[in-house]
Amino acid sequence: MSSAEAPPVLTVWSRVGVTFRLFMYLRVLLVSMGLVLTTGVPTGAVVVLLMAGIGAFSWLVARASERVLPTLARHPILLCLDAFAAYAVLQVAGVFGPFFLFTVITSALAGVLYEWRALLFVCSLQIAFYYLAAHAAPPGQHGADFQALIGLPVFYPIAGCAGIGLHRLFEQYADALEGRRRAETVAAAAEERARLAREMHDSLAKTLQGIALTVGVLPVWVRRSPDRAEQEARKIADAIQVAVGEARGLIADLREDGPSLPLGPTVRQIATAWGRRTGVPVVVAIEDVAEPPLIARYELVAILKEALTNVERHAAATTVEVSLTAGAAAVGLAVRDNGRGFDNPVGAGDWLTRLARDGHYGVVGMAERARRAGSELSVVSQPGWGTAISVALSVEAEHGAVYADRPAGAA
Helix, strand or coil: CCCCCCCCCHHHHHHHHHHHHHHHHHHHHHHHHHHHHHCCCCCCCHHHHHHHHHHHHHHHHCCCCCHHHHHHCCCCCCHHHHHHHHHHHHHHHCCCCCCHHHHHHHHHHHHHCCHHHHHHHHHHHHHHHHHHHHHCCCCCCCCCCCCHHHHHCCHHHHHHHHHHHHHHHHHHHHHHHHHHHHHHHHHHHHHHHHHHHHHHHHHHHHHHHHHHHHHHHHHHHHCCHHHHHHHHHHHHHHHHHHHHHHHHHHHHHHCCCCEEECHHEEEEEHHHHHHHHHCCEECCCCCCCCCHHHHHHHHHHHHHHHHHHHHHHHHCCCCEEEEEECCCCCCEEHHHHHCCCCCCCCCCCCCHHHHHHHHCCCHHHHHHHHHHHHCCCCCEEECCEEEEEEEEEECCCCCCCCCCCCCCCCC
């Protein structure tokens, strides 16, 4: 899956972007600390001008990282220019100065952004620049000890390896989340198939059974009362149309193995299609919401479908309002109609039992779905006023994060 095809969720490269900005801000911090430490040094004026310019540039790059990062990922040579800037820092401030750690950030970035080949090239370039700067230092600053020859240069490959390790952690975490997403998709699809099997038994099978019983007695009515036989034949034809509609609905639901659209467009599509089919005007209000866990999403979509089905069968409404809202850590769905309504028993004992006793099985099913999704269904209704149902589902911030390919041309 490419980043262009994925929904707006966290990807490997979005995390790389966050890391890139952190490294840039760390460079600004190191520059500031280094400038404080060089106060009073005779060459401090030159250092201040150079480092202030580099620090300001790093800050601007961090601010524009969304535009800079794709270009940097496609062209590793740009990081080589950054390595040359690091060499200028060492040349002016000295390899033992307070700005050495500033130059190590370049190798760490190479590890996060590129594969081993580009990383080794950048590290080798930085090590060569380091020795050039050390050789060009004044005689009093030359060092031949372990720190000068080995200790400091080894920071570059270490930082690069740390960067690669960080990128691999991002990939492993994204793979784990993708595996979780797929497992939840399979589980949700299996649960939905089980629901469809129950509904097939409760609706289509019973309808066909009723047709079979009526057909069985039709010959008797043909012999005894042709008028009654004609009525029964019409009932059979109507029942067959109902069975065909139920079968088509079940087949359509069965084909929905996984979400192909984000939740907002899915809700709008379902509500709009229902309005076109029934001729009832539907007002749809959709906010930009985060994706809930997949199993909860299935239940939310099923609640919407059941609510609209109830409106079609029982409400005789002239308008319906469907809204999807975003809360601090929840997604809210509400469906309101201006139809017949009914006496709402909520708050009076076991209201689900009362609804079931009064024949409102659709509302009972929606309440059970809301509970399976970890929420509660709210029902407000009055005769002549209509009915409003609502449910709020919690949202996990990073749920559904998927792996995205590297930007085109990345090394």
